[in-house]
Amino acid sequence: MPRHAPYLAVAEALRARILAGEWAIGERLPSRVRLAEEYRVGRNVLQRATDRLIIDGLLEGRAGSGTYVRVPRERLRLVRSRRGEHTGGGSPSVVGVTERGKADSWDAHSQVRVPAPEGIAERLAINPGDLCVRTHYEFLADGLPVQLSESWEPMAITDGTPVVLPEKGPLAGKGVVQRMRSIGVAVETVIELPRPARATRAQANLLGICLGDLVLQIERTIYDADGRPVETADMVIPDRRREVAYEFAVDRP
Incomplete structure (x- = not known):
């Protein structure tokens, strides 16, 4: 043995x-x-x-x-499901992915003309230093912080349009799919890379958890029909509050 x-x-x-x-x-x-x-x-x-x-x-x-x-806490499931396009509010919406158990409110802060760091530039297939809109999100459910997200969109795509700011304008809070569609960009594909990690001090403070607590980090990039990245985001979900499940329909012959 x-x-x-x-x-x-x-x-x-x-x-x-x-x-x-x-x-x-x-x-x-x-x-x-x-x-x-x-x-x-x-x-x-x-x-x-x-x-x-x-x-x-x-x-x-x-x-x-x-x-x-530890004081026992309710741990709810967040189901990310490929069952048709989600059209609800906020940055979590992606192509063909809906969410059950999602946040019921969020705070967002956008900055324009932010130079893309090298790693973000690589994910967006642009040059380091190219200008982007960066939006930081804090998502709440029942008053508790349940997710952080930092989103980057190239200004080469949205600059001068009514949807340059994700949470302002005529499509505020409608998500990447609808906003891009309104300016003639057909969004088609999303890739998510989930990885376990430990909460940094800044993440722990924002999420109300302990430094070093287990979190799930999801690197998400959304592409248009030509394979061009139109948005990339880093999401952080505290393990003590949420478990994440991916659900996909089976293609039938």
Whole structure:
């Protein structure tokens, strides 16, 4: 029989003690030094064990304070479904993708004539320094922050049109598809690259979570019928508040 890694054995022992109620919800665990001595393991092993329980949602780390038993929170599912075009408000709308469990309100702030950084320029197939509209979104559900997004659109496509600002003008909040269609750009394809990550300090502050909490980062790029990128965005979704599921219809012969 294969042996479990030492940190997994410690994690399971701590999990059993937490579930048995040895430490109350919101209570701080003993120091990592003390727990490492108790289980006769190194501090790195104890660190990995507690990190595992943080990912599993049983513990939370508080910078400069310690590790606590996490208060249970409702974790809702966000379903991204390829079942026809979504025409609701806000930047989340994409070609052929609808969302269930989405945010019910959002704040947005746009900046115009922002030079594209190298990475964004590569994703948009433009030159670094080419001017873009950058829009930062904070999405809320039931008053809680559930998603961040930073969107970039090349001004070469929208400059001088009524839809240069995503959240102002005649199609404010209607999403990329409708806005681009109104200026003769047929949007056809979306590519999303989801990756797990840890919350930065800025993300944690905006989302009301802890530094280092698990988040899902989605890099999304939207293309027109000629394969030209018309928008790219980085979305950040806190794992403790949302789980993301992709749903696709099966093509029938």
